[in-house]
Amino acid sequence: MNFSSCKTYSCIFCIAGDCWLLAAIACLSMHKNLFEQIVPEDQSFTSEYCGLFRFHFWHYGEWKEVVVDDRLPTVRGSLIYIHSTEKNEFWSALMEKAYAKLCGSYEALKGGTTSEALEDFTGGIAEMFELRDKCPPDLLKIMLKSQERCSLMACSIQADPNRVEAELPNGLIMGHAYSVTSVKVVNVSIPGRSGDIPLVRVRNPWGNEAEWKGAWSDKSREWSLLSDATRREVGITFDDDGEFWMSYEDFVRNFEKLEICHLGPQSLGGENETRGRHWEMCVEQGSWKPRVSAGGCRNFLETFWINPQYRVTVVDPDENDDDNLGTMIVGLMQKNRRCLRKQGEDLLTIGYAVYELAVKGLSLQTSHQSFNETLVDSSTIMIS
Structure with a gap:
């Protein structure tokens, strides 16, 4: 299983009710060292292929290896549960099967939190913030510090019990888990307006055109406030890929829950040597x-x-x-x-x-x- 095939990973979610797991997998796919820790890279469908795949999960304080065969559940010839938008990419479906084996069954994966899966994928420890009623005043500082320490972040909006993953007028989806992929503070300096503006980059793991439609969304007029150098530094792309920017204020106003999984040194590997401080962990x-x-x-x-x-x-x-x-x-x-x-x-x-x-x-x-x-x-x- 080649990591290069999942760097811009998008997947389809069906039937199982494990959107929380989908967001965690999307977070994981953006970090090569974490991905290879769970999915050993010496596996493929060609070299010495035997029909088995190995996965590693952190389970109650220790890493466990789970082995599964290559049989995946289908309905009328199509994969169900989590699978990639790419027809020839199977690592996410196999990974979900291994995780279901660890937890007891596919049915056992119904309902959960993204942070729960991130802990099992990384060996980290997660905390959860309620953004509507109990949002801490220093949340932006917490998010910036978490990014500095290579923590993984996800966010979501409460589901509507009468509608399944309903899309709001602003483009966000209720009952759907998103990955937070970056937090930046950009400087705006134009006549009549200047100062720092915190921005948050969010990714819909479906990887489609269902994106935020408000301020700082793709091709919105707010981007003209930034200099060319700042736009290059931020790394702006305007594609229908499910990834979008929004202001920190809009982020807190529109999302209801933020989950942050902090990684210990055993998960970071060499990455913590180049990206600032890290957490010490004890189990x-x-x-x-x-x-x-x-x-x-x-x-x-x-x-x-x-x-x-x-x-x-x-x-x-x-x-x-x-x-x-x-x-x-x-x-x-x-x-x-x-x-x-x-x-x-x-x-x-x-x-x-x-x-x-x-x-x-x-x-x-x-x-x-x-x-x-x-x-x-x-x-x-x-x-x-």
Whole structure:
């Protein structure tokens, strides 16, 4: 499977309800080193072909190899589920089959988040931002920093329960996951108007003419505000390829959810040496066992302290700023819940709480948790 064939990858989504997976695959196809980590490049339909393909997925803290044969489900001679617009390109369909095998079945892939798939594809850790009601004031800074650290980003608009992937008048599609491929701050300097304008480049993985129709869209008059040098730097192309630019303000106003998957050094390979700082990552395995480590939520202070505890030291990695703060992202994953769907099992309600530890080396006891507020908690989450 040659990576060069998927660099401008576009695919068709059918039947399965896994648009979230489609956007993750589109994100992955833009990063050669990440793609080759999942799809080993020493595979093809010609050289020593045996009808089998290997894929690597990050699964609960470790990389696992999944092997599938070359049989793909069809209806009346046409591929179903995810497949490429190119008739002779099969890597995405085979990759989805391998991922379905890992999760238990194609049916198990129905419904999910793009960040969930990105974590399984990269070994990274994801965070989600609600853009309508809880958009952080420094989101642009977060997106720029994430791009600097080679993070993968995706966005979406809430689905209309009465219409399947309905197209809005502005060209965006409801219930559809998009990839965020670039964030730029461009300078406009013309008589009567000057200053920096943040822009976001978004890609519809369908790769067709369904694009944003507002300001900074393809061939819109706003591009005339930029100098030729700036336009070359931004890398403007006006094709019906599903990729388009929009202002940051329009991005926040029109999309409802942004998902960012931060990559650890094991995923970045040599890329982190040339593109700035990277994240340090640690994975811990744990469980809640009745009468041993299942203390319940904070409403049960007498037993809350017996929940699993992990001590973390946070330092300030940015010497050039003056806030003396560091960033820590905490994620929880539930094991094998997709595989248990056939048995009627669903996601469990889980969560975490972060406290400041005054005395190093000690675990938190009931007395500390009774009289100290959490620095932050997860509220209640039921994801991945």
